[in-house]
Amino acid sequence: MWGAISVGKVCYTACANALRIALLIPLTACGIAQEPPTARSVPIHQTWQIQPGSAIAGHRVLAGLGDISIDLAGQRVYAPFDGQMQPTAGNCVVFSSPEVPAYLLRLCGLRRPSLGSVQEGQALGRGEVLHFATLRKQTDGRWALVEPSSALLTRLLRSP
Amino acid sequence: MMKRRKPERKNPASYLVMGGSLLMLAMLMTDLGDRRPKPVSNKCLEVVQSQSVLHRDKLSQLLSIPERSSREQVKAVISEPYCRLPQVEIRAGVPADREAYPLAFDPQTWFVVLYEGNEYAGYDFVFKK
Numbered sequence: 001m002w003g004a005i006s007v008g009k010v011c012y013t014a015c016a017n018a019l020r021i022a023l024l025i026p027l028t029a030c031g032i033a034q035e036p037p038t039a040r041s042v043p044i045h046q047t048w049q050i051q052p053g054s055a056i057a058g059h060r061v062l063a064g065l066g067d068i069s070i071d072l073a074g075q076r077v078y079a080p081f082d083g084q085m086q087p088t089a090g091n092c093v094v095f096s097s098p099e100v101p102a103y104l105l106r107l108c109g110l111r112r113p114s115l116g117s118v119q120e121g122q123a124l125g126r127g128e129v130l131h132f133a134t135l136r137k138q139t140d141g142r143w144a145l146v147e148p149s150s151a152l153l154t155r156l157l158r159s160p
Numbered sequence: 161m162m163k164r165r166k167p168e169r170k171n172p173a174s175y176l177v178m179g180g181s182l183l184m185l186a187m188l189m190t191d192l193g194d195r196r197p198k199p200v201s202n203k204c205l206e207v208v209q210s211q212s213v214l215h216r217d218k219l220s221q222l223l224s225i226p227e228r229s230s231r232e233q234v235k236a237v238i239s240e241p242y243c244r245l246p247q248v249e250i251r252a253g254v255p256a257d258r259e260a261y262p263l264a265f266d267p268q269t270w271f272v273v274l275y276e277g278n279e280y281a282g283y284d285f286v287f288k289k
Binding site (some may be wrong): 097 | 201253281283284
């Protein structure tokens with residue numbers, strides 16, 4: 001996020017942060033608590049060619065390197081924290097939470113996922129197979145796929 | 161002979177309106193008067209410094225610290241947190257510590273900072289719902 005590398009990035013991110021602080025008061029004063037579930041672009045740090053949503057010989061790729069595929073057998077998954085669900089590329093959704101800064105969770109394979117604000121423990125959707133990725137923010141603003149903990153997966157899969 | 165004036169009977173709906181107005185006024189005054197920190201506090205594992213708030217100048221300094229800096233660098237700017245949130249493990253084998261501060265200029269908004277080991281991983285703002 002902050003440019004430890006180039007001056008241009010430092011300026012850009014510093015300005016973005018200043019804007020963010022400036023927006024803090026009017027946003028809360030107006031009582032705008034929920035962001036609309038707009039689509040979210042998640043630039044991936046790893047430059048693998050095949051990503052969820054890619055097409056090969058007319059077939060859609062459902063998961064790629066870094067994803068963990070879980071047999072949901074039609075069961076639900078649950079919000080591990082209070083947060084936001086937004087659609088993203090590859091017919092997937094992204095879960096973010098201000099309670100766990102620097103991380104995003106990407107979920108592919110859910111049918112009719114809940115979008116917008118969600119509470120911890122709220123059902124996020126159900127499906128046959130969940131393709132799950134944990135993303136950690138890099139200093140250049142991109143997101144790196146990292147190995148999720150089993151504790152996190154347990155929070156996601158276990159009914160509260 | 162003077163006509164005696166009948167006592168005016170109030171419509172029951174007017175009592176409802178008056179009562180509702182008083183109730184709303186009381187609620188508004190309570191809200192305006194209560195400037196103490198509000199949740200995230202219900203997510204706190206332990207309160208460290210109940211008077212702790214994050215001032216605008218400190219926040220600005222903090223936002224200029226690059227992620228992946230050391231925890232000490234962050235701690236040199238901001239004082240003790242209001243509270244610690246429960247430790248979580250998002251990445252396999254890497255426990256994360258989270259600390260929360262209400263903003264001095266907007267106590268309904270909380271600043272959450274996440275550390276992994278000695279590394280400052282990032283921050284976010286929790287707005288009142």
